[in-house]
Amino acid sequence: MGVLDRRLLKTLDLPLIALVxxxxxxxxxxxxVAVRARGMMDLVEKQAIFAAVGLALMLxxxxxxxxxxxxxxxWYLYGAAxxxxxxxxxxAPEINGCRCWIQAGPVSIQPAEFVKPILILVLADWLARREDRPWTWLDLVPVAAMxxxxxxxxxxxxxxxxxxxxAGITGGMLLMAGYPLGRLAALAVGGLAxxxxxxxxxxxxPDRIALLESHQLMRLVVFLNPYNDGQNGLGAGYHVLQARLAVGNGRLFGQGLTGPTQTTTSFLPEPQTDFIFAVAAETLGFVGTTVLVLLxxxxxxxxLHDATQAADTYGMLLxxxxxxxxxxxxxxxxxMTVGLMPITGLPLPFxxxxxxxxxTNCIGLGLLMSAYARRHKILF
Structure with missing residues (x-):
């Protein structure tokens, strides 16, 4: 760590970097497209800076x-996290009912995002060190503890x-580590139930049980019927309905980058974050969105290919x-954009x-490519 071996430059996965x-x-x-009509074009400049810093960090x-x-x-990282x-x-201040962000000058930071790669590190290490023996339900105890x-x-x-x-990280890593698919499916079904x-x-x-916040509970309620929000679709169901309208407006080839749409007329909430996929569907249409999905x-x-080429199990699981x-x-x-899942506020990667x-995504790919670049002894 800290010393650059220039020979590693020849082992970089350039196609992966180009895709990013x-x-x-x-x-x-x-x-x-999402913020132009709202007069928030400064967000584009900020995102461009984030992208440049992220690429540098990844490399x-x-x-x-x-x-x-x-x-x-x-474990020092895990404890700090x-x-x-x-x-x-x-x-942390409460913003929209959630203590998820802290302000650092002109930007807001969501610390929970950076916990994800740290969790991957500790899980990869434990799973890689596990003895080569049949899996049991008890093997899930240390995983759950982490x-x-x-x-x-x-x-x-x-x-x-x-x-x-x-949960997705844990399930994916257990699967790659060889945990029986049937048991993972049983866990998923049990968790859903x-x-x-x-x-x-x-x-x-409602007076006895309050595990979920009211807005979280309502998001689950309107998942099946957006009009069942007590306000005929103008409450918690509004986000779902506007996202579906935006997706439908895109049709085959989209509405283009200019012109009045659900996005540019400000009907679609949080278009630059939670519902950027709806912006893509409305702007690019089915054809353009298909290209984006394929990318x-x-x-x-x-x-995933690069992960499987790692020199050891730890690198592969990482x-x-x-x-x-x-x-x-x-x-x-x-x-959640097309109505197949409840709204949970997760961004679309990159x-x-x-x-x-x-x-976080750039850190993750940087760690993945660190393992890929060192997949074999460099002889040149």
Missing amino acids: MVLMACGLVLIA ALTLWVDYRVLPRIQ VAGLAAMLVV VAPPALLVLKQPDLGTVLVF AGVALVWAQLRF LLTLLLRA GAGVVAMMATHFVINAG ISYGGSNLM
């Missing part, structure tokens, strides 16, 4: 940080979306966790506005 840059450029264009991690030394510091999340509950502290603290903020990403039961219980006994899928598949993190964001963001998520 293309997606960042697409994101800047879509953010500009620095790839070239200067040998992923094999990370286990030496991972958990302590930071606990402090957020006390010092995931639970940050997950519970983030849920307390409350930020259900990030907790779902933690428990979630439905808790929502029903809170709706049935994201290509990025994920390329990253990369798999990064892919699982980005894939969870992609699936949930696109799913596309949505937001420095914290963009930096």
Whole structure:
């Protein structure tokens, strides 16, 4: 760590880096479309700065940080992350009912984002060190012990979306580590059933059970019927309805970058962050959105390929966790936009506005490419 071996430059995955840059450029264009009518073009400039810093950070991690030394510091990082999340509950201001952000000069930082790669580090190390023996249910106990502290603290903020990403990371890494798919499916079904039961219980006994904040509960209620928000679609269901309208307006080839749309007339809420996929659908249409989806899928598949080329199990699992993190964001963001999943406020990787998520993705890919670049002994 700290010394650049110039021979590593020849092992960089240039196609993956190019994909990241293309997606960042697409994101800047879509953010500009989303905020132009709102007079917030300064967000485009900020995102461009975030992108430049993120790319530099990604390359620095790839070239200067040998992923094999990370286990030496991972528990210090983990402890600092958990302590930071606990402090957020006390010092962070409440914004839109959530203590998720802290202000640092002109930018807002979401610390929970940076916990994701740290969680990947500790899970990858434990799974890689595990003895080659049959899996049992008890193997999930140490995994749960690592995931639970940050997950519970983030849920307390409350930020259900990030907790779902933690779950996606954990499930993806367990799968790559060889945990039986049937058991993972059983866990997923059991978790879903428990979630439905808790929502029903809170709706049935609101005075006794209050596990979810009122706005979180209403998001789940309007998932199946946006008009069932008590305001005929003008309350919690408004976001869902406007996103669906924007997607439908795009039709085959889209409405283009200019002209009145759900986005440019300010009907679509949070278009530069949560609903950037709806902006893409309305602006680019089915054809353009398909291209964007294919770019994201290509990025994920390329990253997964690189992960499988790592020289050891730790490097492979490290990369798999990064892919699982980005894939969870992609699936949930696109799913909630088209009405297939409840709204949870997760950004679309490399596309949505937001420095914290963009930096987290760049950190993740930097660690993944650190393992890929050191996949074999350099002889030239």
